[in-house]
Amino acid sequence: MSACPKCGATVGFLRASYIDITGPDQSWDGVSCACPKCDTILGVLFDPIVLKNEIAREALAQLQRRPDDGS
Numbered sequence: 001m002s003a004c005p006k007c008g009a010t011v012g013f014l015r016a017s018y019i020d021i022t023g024p025d026q027s028w029d030g031v032s033c034a035c036p037k038c039d040t041i042l043g044v045l046f047d048p049i050v051l052k053n054e055i056a057r058e059a060l061a062q063l064q065r066r067p068d069d070g071s
């Protein structure tokens with residue numbers, strides 16, 4: 001088990017919530033992970049489902065851009 005660095009509670013899970021991550025020129029879909037006892041955000045990551053879909057979409061676009069080698 002891990003201990004929350006803010007409240008010291010022993011936590012076996014974190015509470016996840018969707019959160020917008022904004023930069024100067026764009027924003028991303030993110031997920032925050034918070035202590036279930038005191039709600040302190042302990043970490044933020046890019047939404048893994050959105051990230052997976054973006055990688056798949058980019059890989060497909062790259063494959064479709066390949067020049068025809070004539071075979």
Ligand SMILES: [Zn+2]
Nearest residue numbers: 004007035038
């Ligand atoms: Zn806590």
